[in-house]
Amino acid sequence: MSFDYMDLGWSNHFAAQIPAPTSDHIYRISAVHRDRLKGLSPAGERVLLPRANQSTGTFAVGDWVAASSDGLIDQTLDRKTLMSRRAAGSGVHAQLIAANVDVLFITSSCNADFNVARLERFLALAHQAGCYPVVVLTKADTCDNPQSYVRKAERLEAFLTVLAVNAHDSRDISQLMAWCPHGQTGALVGSSGVGKTTLTNGLTQARDATAGIREDDAKGRHTTTSRALRHMTNGGWLIDTPGMRALRMLDSPDGIDEVFADLVELSRDCRFSDCAHSSEPGCAIRGAIEAGTLDPDRLRRWQKLLREDRMNSETVAEARARDKAFGKMVRSVMKDKKGRKGL
Ligand SMILES: Nc1nc2c(ncn2[C@@H]2O[C@H](COP(=O)(O)OP(=O)(O)OP(=O)(O)O)[C@@H](O)[C@H]2O)c(=O)[nH]1
């Protein structure tokens, strides 16, 4: 299959940085591994390597990079959007997940998984990253009244796009695909079991989205690696990395404020600028709750999300500071050693 740059998602945003891309110079990152990356250009896919002073962790699937003829990356083009998260498990580091995603499909189902707080969390992530959110409510075929879920989701934000689908139905898949047309890039988020794999299979016509591509590694062995940038049947792209599946809030206060814009607006009328909206006099938010115009649960969800974001961000910032101090210590020990060896 051959692509040109527009097929790969090239747009004015990137052309303003590199006016005339050539296929042996400009690549779109299709996979990030521990020690190397893969890049796509109209000439095909090739291995790319970071420069000695860079780690592969500074790149994300979907990035546009300029590389030398031997595949060493010289430059990452300014991103349109960027999704990062706090690393999984007990990780305290920020991790880049996906770059230049145009549309984030926020997936939930029309059943017990439907959870307003979770949708708000993903909406905040989409806004923070700069992606257009589309809420996809799966398993509409198993539900008596999917429209009631659609209405609940639509209430979360003005003009929010919400679709109720059966992930096994090709017509519903086409409806979804229309939101991520040719040359655009999408990604799916949502809890386990809501239908992300089923949707990915439908969008990419892959037999199994988790099946990797077989390829030879450097020693000639067959290895199976999963390709993270997948082509959709309409010419769009879908970023599917394991990292997308476990996003945790990080440095997203602006995204949260966008989802809760009504509360941010209201809190401007609180008497104290640092009002915690608990028992302060002249609190506009409390006033709205008492007047019955604001759901107290929405205030709780806003505050919980802000707390979660702050905690993750602080943990990551502390770890960064510790790493910096540790790096300094290592460098000074090495210098000391070299000095003693007379190097
Ligand atoms: N009836 C119906 N079943 C669905 C729909 N979407 C997903 N399923 C089923 O729900 C189950 C879970 O779907 P998956 O696609 O594996 O969910 P997932 O989000 O990828 O789950 P993880 O891999 O755990 O993250 C499968 O048995 C699907 O066939 C739908 O719209 N309608």
Ligand SMILES: [Zn+2]
């Ligand atoms: Zn207040």
